[in-house]
Amino acid sequence: MSEDGPAEWAAPPEYLVEIGTEPLDRPARNSVGGWPCFDDDQEWPRCFCGDRMALFFQLDLPDDIEFFGGEHLSVFHCAHHNDASDPVTADGRLVPRFWEAPQPPFPGSFWRVLLQRDPGIPEAEPEPAVRALPLSLRPFVDAHGPFGMHFKVGGTAAWAQYPERYWCACGAELAFVCQVPAYREFGVRPGAPVQPYGLRDDAYMLFLGNEVYLLACPKRCDPAAVLPVNQR
Ligand SMILES: [Zn+2]
Numbered sequence: 001m002s003e004d005g006p007a008e009w010a011a012p013p014e015y016l017v018e019i020g021t022e023p024l025d026r027p028a029r030n031s032v033g034g035w036p037c038f039d040d041d042q043e044w045p046r047c048f049c050g051d052r053m054a055l056f057f058q059l060d061l062p063d064d065i066e067f068f069g070g071e072h073l074s075v076f077h078c079a080h081h082n083d084a085s086d087p088v089t090a091d092g093r094l095v096p097r098f099w100e101a102p103q104p105p106f107p108g109s110f111w112r113v114l115l116q117r118d119p120g121i122p123e124a125e126p127e128p129a130v131r132a133l134p135l136s137l138r139p140f141v142d143a144h145g146p147f148g149m150h151f152k153v154g155g156t157a158a159w160a161q162y163p164e165r166y167w168c169a170c171g172a173e174l175a176f177v178c179q180v181p182a183y184r185e186f187g188v189r190p191g192a193p194v195q196p197y198g199l200r201d202d203a204y205m206l207f208l209g210n211e212v213y214l215l216a217c218p219k220r221c222d223p224a225a226v227l228p229v230n231q232r
């Protein structure tokens with residue numbers, strides 16, 4: 001036994017995601033909506049319907065986030081298609097390119113989450129539907145432990161039901177990176193397409209308003225190897 005007593009368990013760093021109220025009028029790396037940043041070989045994701053998916057938010061993960069520190073996280077979801085995500089597995093693993101697997105009843109995928117290492121300059125045009133707002137990260141220690149439902153990155157998932165575990169097609173167990181609380185609304189511009197099953201005409205929600213857990217491949221086998229898991 002060491003003289004310092006038993007080793008203390010250090011909580012993994014976590015950050016609260018905070019959304020500003022002043023509309024964003026220029027590109028920013030951390031934003032709701034806004035001007036997406038892509039790696040050179042990465043294009044604006046398209047839904048199976050052919051339309052570009054809407055950028056809900058993007059942010060640079062702080063360097064001390066386990067596995068994914070320094071990566072750029074961006075969350076896309078089609079404005080015309082809305083459902084809970086449906087992880088597609090075979091033999092205990094997610095199928096190869098699981099982010100493109102059909103999401104019944106749809107013949108393809110309506111969401112894409114990217115973790116990019118070094119995205120370059122922002123796109124010239126902003127996300128057209130979701131209103132651009134500044135986003136910032138604040139270190140925090142959750143007083144409610146695993147029961148606090150926060151919009152956050154890092155730390156551990158606060159599961160609404162039983163914890164879920166998934167293995168990437170590459171063999172690695174997915175690791176938690178971000179949680180978006182249920183019924184979190186993202187304001188949209190006047191004239192934006194009305195989201196099916198939405199609660200309001202002036203806001204979108206992710207995955208029918210379910211609690212959203214983003215789990216990603218710690219081996220970084222592909223920028224799109226990020227699985228949204230839904231619970232409510
Ligand atoms: Zn679509």
Ligand SMILES: [Zn+2]
Nearest residue numbers: 168170217221
């Ligand atoms: Zn993988």
